[in-house]
Amino acid sequence: MYGYAGRILYVNLSEGTFAVKPLPEELIRDYIGGRGFVARLVYDGIPPGADPLGPANRLVVASGPLAGTLVPGGAKAHLGAKSPATGGYGDSNVGGHLAAEMKYAGYDAVVIEGRFSTPCCLVVDDDRVEILPAGELWGQGAIAAEAALKEKLGEDFQIMIIGPAGENRVKYACVNHDFGRQAGRTGMGAVLGAKNVKAVAFRGTGSIRVARPGEMDEIARAMHRHAREHPAFGEWQRYGTAGVTKWANEIGCFPTRNFSTSYFEQHQRLHGEVMRERIVVGDKGCFCCIMNCGKYSRVRLGGREVYVEGPEYETTALIGGNFALGSIEEVAYMNYLCDDLGLDTISFGNVAGFVAECFARGLLTARDFEGREINFGDLEALVYLAEIIAYRRGIGDLLAEGVLPVARRLGGQALDIAMQVKGLEISGYESRNAAAMLLSYMTCDIGAHHNRSWAVTYDLAMGRTGTEGKAAQVIALQHIRPVFDMLGVCRLYWVELEMSLDYYARAYSALTGREVTWEELLKCAERVWNLTRLFWFREVPGFGRSYDLPPARVYREETPSGPSKGARIPLEEINHMLDEYYRLRGWDENGRPTPEKLRELGLV
Amino acid sequence: MRLKVFHERCTGCRTCEIFCSWANLQELNPRKAAIRIRASFPVPGRYSVVVCDQCGACIDLCPAGALERRGEVVVLDRAKCTNCGACREGCPSGAVFAHPDLPSPLKCELCGECARVCAAGALILEGEVGAGVRVCG
Numbered sequence: 001m002y003g004y005a006g007r008i009l010y011v012n013l014s015e016g017t018f019a020v021k022p023l024p025e026e027l028i029r030d031y032i033g034g035r036g037f038v039a040r041l042v043y044d045g046i047p048p049g050a051d052p053l054g055p056a057n058r059l060v061v062a063s064g065p066l067a068g069t070l071v072p073g074g075a076k077a078h079l080g081a082k083s084p085a086t087g088g089y090g091d092s093n094v095g096g097h098l099a100a101e102m103k104y105a106g107y108d109a110v111v112i113e114g115r116f117s118t119p120c121c122l123v124v125d126d127d128r129v130e131i132l133p134a135g136e137l138w139g140q141g142a143i144a145a146e147a148a149l150k151e152k153l154g155e156d157f158q159i160m161i162i163g164p165a166g167e168n169r170v171k172y173a174c175v176n177h178d179f180g181r182q183a184g185r186t187g188m189g190a191v192l193g194a195k196n197v198k199a200v201a202f203r204g205t206g207s208i209r210v211a212r213p214g215e216m217d218e219i220a221r222a223m224h225r226h227a228r229e230h231p232a233f234g235e236w237q238r239y240g241t242a243g244v245t246k247w248a249n250e251i252g253c254f255p256t257r258n259f260s261t262s263y264f265e266q267h268q269r270l271h272g273e274v275m276r277e278r279i280v281v282g283d284k285g286c287f288c289c290i291m292n293c294g295k296y297s298r299v300r301l302g303g304r305e306v307y308v309e310g311p312e313y314e315t316t317a318l319i320g321g322n323f324a325l326g327s328i329e330e331v332a333y334m335n336y337l338c339d340d341l342g343l344d345t346i347s348f349g350n351v352a353g354f355v356a357e358c359f360a361r362g363l364l365t366a367r368d369f370e371g372r373e374i375n376f377g378d379l380e381a382l383v384y385l386a387e388i389i390a391y392r393r394g395i396g397d398l399l400a401e402g403v404l405p406v407a408r409r410l411g412g413q414a415l416d417i418a419m420q421v422k423g424l425e426i427s428g429y430e431s432r433n434a435a436a437m438l439l440s441y442m443t444c445d446i447g448a449h450h451n452r453s454w455a456v457t458y459d460l461a462m463g464r465t466g467t468e469g470k471a472a473q474v475i476a477l478q479h480i481r482p483v484f485d486m487l488g489v490c491r492l493y494w495v496e497l498e499m500s501l502d503y504y505a506r507a508y509s510a511l512t513g514r515e516v517t518w519e520e521l522l523k524c525a526e527r528v529w530n531l532t533r534l535f536w537f538r539e540v541p542g543f544g545r546s547y548d549l550p551p552a553r554v555y556r557e558e559t560p561s562g563p564s565k566g567a568r569i570p571l572e573e574i575n576h577m578l579d580e581y582y583r584l585r586g587w588d589e590n591g592r593p594t595p596e597k598l599r600e601l602g603l604v
Numbered sequence: 605m606r607l608k609v610f611h612e613r614c615t616g617c618r619t620c621e622i623f624c625s626w627a628n629l630q631e632l633n634p635r636k637a638a639i640r641i642r643a644s645f646p647v648p649g650r651y652s653v654v655v656c657d658q659c660g661a662c663i664d665l666c667p668a669g670a671l672e673r674r675g676e677v678v679v680l681d682r683a684k685c686t687n688c689g690a691c692r693e694g695c696p697s698g699a700v701f702a703h704p705d706l707p708s709p710l711k712c713e714l715c716g717e718c719a720r721v722c723a724a725g726a727l728i729l730e731g732e733v734g735a736g737v738r739v740c741g
Contacts, residue, residue, distance in 0.1 A: 068622075068632065069622075069632055070622060070623065070626060070632070072619075097618070100634075104633065104634070104635065143646050147645070147646060155642070155643070156635075178645075179645040179646045179649075204635075205633075205635045205703065205704060205705070206633065207625075207631040207632055207633035207636070208632040208633070209632075210632065213630060217626070224619075224721060224723075227723075228723050233723075237723070237724075281648075281649060282612070282615075282649055282650060282651075283613075283615040283724065284615055284616055285615035285616055285617030285619075285724075286617065287617065287618055287622075288617060288618065288619045288622055289617050289619075290617060290619060290721075290723035290724070292615040292617060292724065294615075296649045298649070307645075307646050307647055307648075307649050
């Protein structure tokens with residue numbers, strides 16, 4: 001088979017068995033790969049009502065057809081399951097070298113089911129599949145554990161691994177890879193931890209076959225050339241996503257102090273330039289990616305020296321702005337700590353900001369924190385929160401559930417300032433002055449995540465708080481993005497370097513010999529988007545429109561400071577956007593896909 | 605022509621590896637590349653490039669006389685090679701590689717492909733203008 005490994009590996013941990021099955025033709029045709037495979041295999045393979053942390057949940061890891069090839073940024077693996085964070089559809093992707101290695105080992109996807117009796121590591125070495133005892137790795141930080149496992153297995157192995165937060169089933173535990181890359185969102189680390197899996201390691205010696213080598217070569221080289229000649233390329237290589245921090249403050253979108261405002265008065269101290277000068281020691285690129293947005297940093301703080309990949313923009317936004325840490329060293333240190341504990345920096349930073357605001361309002365007091373105060377900007381308080389959450393100590397046990405369960409426990413005004421949608425904490429764009437971005441968060445199919453439709457630039461172009469026409473753009477972006485995720489390739493060449501979308505359909509066709517147009521790929525993306533929506537309706541009782549609404553802070557409170565001062569999007573405008581969104585999607589007024597739409601997509 | 609290596613600029617993306625196997629064997633398989641990136645993480649967090657520097661130590665190691673110097677390049681005659689592994693085991697740089705599916709070892713013969721695709725400036729082919737220019741510092 002061209003472009004694909006052609007096989008899926010099914011591992012049943014409860015039985016300690018595995019099976020290799022051919023990749024079904026209709027799965028390729030309708031779902032392409034990566035996130036598409038994940039969505040279908042999650043929908044079909046998890047019994048309705050399954051406990052996300054029980055053995056009936058399955059974790060699907062999928063590579064994409066363009067991963068491991070010559071296409072720049074062909075490095076993305078997708079992880080998906082029923083999310084313990086939201087109870088709905090969850091997935092998250094990770095770069096590095098995992099996606100490529102899986103394919104060289106001979107698998108387009110790995111489906112992990114059941115639960116092993118004791119902590120273990122799953123090792124996939126070409127055709128050899130083994131379950132090894134995790135031994136002393138269990139309980140170790142993710143960074144040290146990955147180093148130890150590489151030492152044991154060999155450095156060619158590519159590893160996904162969890163920290164203590166995953167072992168302790170923190171609902172926003174991430175999966176780490178390659179000392180600094182994470183599948184951060186929706187609690188995939190908790191799913192692995194609940195299965196008693198500390199790590200999954202891949203090594204492969206096989207080749208990926210190419211249907212039309214000459215054409216593939218030509219397209220791939222044109223893509224590399226386009227990237228290298230783009231005027232923004234050098235800037236991106238130098239700063240990566242950290243370059244966004246300055247811009248997000250200049251436009252008033254930077255989540256600050258639990259999203260109470262969108263401008264951090266100390267943002268200059270967190271800029272990419274400051275980071276590069278003060279802490280970055282090297283650049284780190286994913287497989288066949290020449291943009292190298294990974295920045296490897298060394299931080300000396302309080303007598304400790306730590307190494308960390310990052311901080312990326314999202315971490316700087318949620319740890320820096322949202323908890324008001326005005327020092328790049330402190331943000332980087334927290335980044336290291338979260339990585340090692342295995343906490344998603346986005347959700348953790350969001351929860352921490354929420355706790356600090358509740359503390360300031362008296363909804364939480366020092367009695368809740370063993371006599372400690374939790375104030376914005378206090379690094380020691382933040383370190384304390386990370387540790388009690390990762391180990392579920394004291395109130396950390398509740399905080400480990402995520403911002404929505406905490407707010408429900410506290411009740412009243414806490415719910416208005418719990419910054420989440422569908423139970424997933426909002427990521428790095430405060431959206432009261434960016435209506436399309438707000439709609440993106442509201443309708444994102446995993447909960448409030450930014451990059452399924454990064455619409456903030458559209459708001460800037462079309463008028464910030466205006467809502468007309470925004471729904472159509474959000475839908476368009478929500479269909480473009482999954483194509484990258486299905487193909488297993490990073491979107492940033494398109495987002496940042498204006499790579500023509502047409503390249504991707506041509507590359508896919510040349511690689512696989514399956515003729516496909518960009519429009520056909522978009523149709524597959526729409527199918528994925530509707531399938532994951534159906535999963536929410538199936539799994540979450542009472543799911544519908546109310547789950548697409550943002551927290552009240554967004555429509556009740558005007559932005560108090562910064563470039564977006566005074567901005568607010570009234571609830572009626574929000575509902576107006578949502579009506580238009582549902583109508584354009586072919587969904588009913590409660591946000592359920594209509595039978596006609598499902599027929600059109602072949603989903604009945 | 606000579607391949608200059610700047611280890612400190614390497615980002616570990618392995619674009620060189622995948623293009624090496626593609627250019628020389630028409631396969632997408634970094635394990636069939638004649639160049640390898642080694643990672644030292646989490647500390648000190650650096651990459652190093654392992655590639656033949658054409659020193660010629662392997663010429664005398666080869667019992668079959670399959671390796672010979674042609675100008676600046678040490679070339680392997682695959683017809684003569686018995687795949688005994690002596691060159692790989694004795695290479696002072698560890699820059700000769702094996703793959704279970706291949707009848708002879710993988711050794712760089714300086715085609716220059718890796719330098720052409722390296723956008724980090726970690727690999728530069730001396731004598732080829734415009735290749736391997738570091739875009740940023």
